[in-house]
Amino acid sequence: MEFSEILNVYLLPTAIIVAQIFAIIVPLLIAVAYLTYFERKVIASIQLRKGPNVVGPFGLFQPLADGAKLFIKETILPAGANKILFAMAPMLTFILSLIAWAVIPFDVGMVLSDINVGILYLFAISSLGVYGVIMAGWASNSKYAFLGALRSAAQMVSYEVSIGFVIITVLLCVGSLNLSAIVEAQKTIWFAIPLLPMFVIFFVSALAETNRAPFDLPEGESELVAGYFVEYSSMTFALFFLGEYANMILMSGMTAVLFLGGWLPPIDIAPFNWIPGPIWFFLKISLILFCFLWVRATFPRYRYDQLMRLGWKVFLPFSLAWVVITAGVLVAFDIVPTPLSG
Amino acid sequence: MVQALAFYAFAFVTIAAGVMVVSSRNPVHSVLYLILAFFNAAGLFVLIGAEFIAMILVVVYVGAVAVLFLFVVMMLDINFVELRQGFMQYLPIGALLGLILLVELFFVIGIWSLTEERGVLATVVPSQTLTNTHALGNVLYTKYVYLFQAAGLILLIAMIGAIVLTLRSRPGVRKQRIADQLARKPEEVLDIVKVNEGEGV
Numbered sequence: 211m212e213f214s215e216i217l218n219v220y221l222l223p224t225a226i227i228v229a230q231i232f233a234i235i236v237p238l239l240i241a242v243a244y245l246t247y248f249e250r251k252v253i254a255s256i257q258l259r260k261g262p263n264v265v266g267p268f269g270l271f272q273p274l275a276d277g278a279k280l281f282i283k284e285t286i287l288p289a290g291a292n293k294i295l296f297a298m299a300p301m302l303t304f305i306l307s308l309i310a311w312a313v314i315p316f317d318v319g320m321v322l323s324d325i326n327v328g329i330l331y332l333f334a335i336s337s338l339g340v341y342g343v344i345m346a347g348w349a350s351n352s353k354y355a356f357l358g359a360l361r362s363a364a365q366m367v368s369y370e371v372s373i374g375f376v377i378i379t380v381l382l383c384v385g386s387l388n389l390s391a392i393v394e395a396q397k398t399i400w401f402a403i404p405l406l407p408m409f410v411i412f413f414v415s416a417l418a419e420t421n422r423a424p425f426d427l428p429e430g431e432s433e434l435v436a437g438y439f440v441e442y443s444s445m446t447f448a449l450f451f452l453g454e455y456a457n458m459i460l461m462s463g464m465t466a467v468l469f470l471g472g473w474l475p476p477i478d479i480a481p482f483n484w485i486p487g488p489i490w491f492f493l494k495i496s497l498i499l500f501c502f503l504w505v506r507a508t509f510p511r512y513r514y515d516q517l518m519r520l521g522w523k524v525f526l527p528f529s530l531a532w533v534v535i536t537a538g539v540l541v542a543f544d545i546v547p548t549p550l551s552g
Numbered sequence: 553m554v555q556a557l558a559f560y561a562f563a564f565v566t567i568a569a570g571v572m573v574v575s576s577r578n579p580v581h582s583v584l585y586l587i588l589a590f591f592n593a594a595g596l597f598v599l600i601g602a603e604f605i606a607m608i609l610v611v612v613y614v615g616a617v618a619v620l621f622l623f624v625v626m627m628l629d630i631n632f633v634e635l636r637q638g639f640m641q642y643l644p645i646g647a648l649l650g651l652i653l654l655v656e657l658f659f660v661i662g663i664w665s666l667t668e669e670r671g672v673l674a675t676v677v678p679s680q681t682l683t684n685t686h687a688l689g690n691v692l693y694t695k696y697v698y699l700f701q702a703a704g705l706i707l708l709i710a711m712i713g714a715i716v717l718t719l720r721s722r723p724g725v726r727k728q729r730i731a732d733q734l735a736r737k738p739e740e741v742l743d744i745v746k747v748n749e750g751e752g753v
Contacts, residue, residue, distance in 0.1 A: 220554075295580075295584075326603060326683045326684075326685070327607045327683075327685065330604070331607055333607075333611055333615075334607050334610040334611045334614070334615060337611055337614075337615030337616070338610070340619055341587070341619075341622075344619070344623070344626070348580060348626050356626075359626075360623070360626075360627070363619055363622075363623050364623075366619075367616060367619055370616070374611075387604075387685055516728075
């Protein structure tokens with residue numbers, strides 16, 4: 211085989227894909243760093259404080275300082291821990307939170323991998339997030355970590371079910387599993403309006419799925435110290451932290467794609483459609499992230515039995531009923547979307 | 553070439569993980585290897601173009617079933633030495649089961665490679681105009697609708713069975729009834745009293 215052939219067939223596409231991956235991951239990691247800053251600032255203003263304001267102008271270098279601090283600390287392996295799994299758990303959490311971004315569309319055709327089963331892929335990856343937590347809890351060989359892991363496993367499995375039904379409802383209205391097709395289907399109206407109850411259920415389930423307040427029982431500091439990552443320090447802890455925040459951004463991205471029209475402007479008229487799609491997408495994600503933080507600053511933590519009741523006895527029957535109703539309405543008015551070919 | 557390499561990588565890891573499921577000493581490690589095996593099986597499905605099945609495999613088996621496995625296995629307090637003791641005792645029956653499965657697999661593959669039609673799916677999925685989600689739906693809800701319903705009924709019965717086995721109604725337990733709490737009105741439960749100074753209620 212000629213060298214130029216190898217270059218054109220294998221090396222060049224690989225280099226392009228690697229460049230694209232970096233183009234997604236680098237902004238994502240910066241976004242994660244500044245999400246922590248955003249969180250502290252938002253919660254500070256809700257609680258009438260100033261938040262970080264010492265490191266750099268307006269405290270803007272605070273995330274970098276925090277990162278550097280975590281980086282130079284000592285990594286501690288507990289004596290009784292299962293070493294391999296203990297080290298694998300944070301990596302798994304972090305990797306899973308990154309690979310999901312492969313299918314998120316930022317604009318028309320601006321997606322790393324435009325697969326036909328995009329939404330299923332996202333659902334599958336987000337349902338794997340629980341493994342990082344369980345492995346961390348078990349491998350730490352510590353009571354608090356283990357209790358946190360058990361809570362988290364039960365919680366994430368419960369809320370996944372209603373997320374699944376919400377996704378099915380959206381799919382019924384689109385007729386495709388492709389994320390770009392889902393966004394395109396919202397040209398006339400965002401699904402947040404006709405499917406408002408499902409939008410609310412999805413948002414609340416997303417809070418539970420990412421272990422955020424008011425569903426942050428897996429790390430409930432008042433009873434479990436810090437839950438599943440109590441034994442982690444330095445970079446291993448930082449990877450959990452990055453993974454959790456990247457997951458928050460991912461769930462916000464999913465909400466934006468499924469219900470808020472992804473990259474589409476709110477109305478397709480002059481001043482709005484001048485702004486490019488990725489910026490709309492960014493604004494929508496920021497809005498949902500603000501709601502995540504707003505909820506955290508506002509609501510007290512749920513009791514565990516209430517959390518389970520909400521998931522299984524309220525959300526599950528309601529979303530199941532809504533799937534049936536949506537399907538019924540689509541068939542009755544003969545507006546079932548035609549399957550897209552390809 | 554890349555496809556073939558990917559196939560051998562996935563296939564090799566699947567088999568290696570399968571062996572480790574059976575042979576690893578710690579049950580938690582077994583379950584984790586099982587998850588690895590599921591993953592690589594999903595990879596194999598993607599390679600033959602059955603992306604929907606691959607994703608469903610990950611969602612259902614890795615995302616739900618294996619979580620529950622792991623959940624249970626982690627909570628068991630297992631004595632590893634004791635667990636290994638019966639190994640020789642169970643070896644003959646295990647080997648027999650393995651042999652039966654192997655023979656059955658040979659039958660399935662033999663018959664499949666001899667018949668001309670090779671099932672319905674084989675003719676439906678590779679079509680260029682339909683995604684394989686639609687292709688599966690077209691077959692599942694038309695030709696196999698009764699089998700599909702039967703599978704649903706079996707699952708329903710299993711669910712009812714599990715509920716019947718675990719549901720206990722214990723007398724004297726005070727439960728929180730959220731509907732009742734929400735339905736309370738201030739007039740029913742609050743008594744606003746004007747208390748004079750130095751008298752008490």
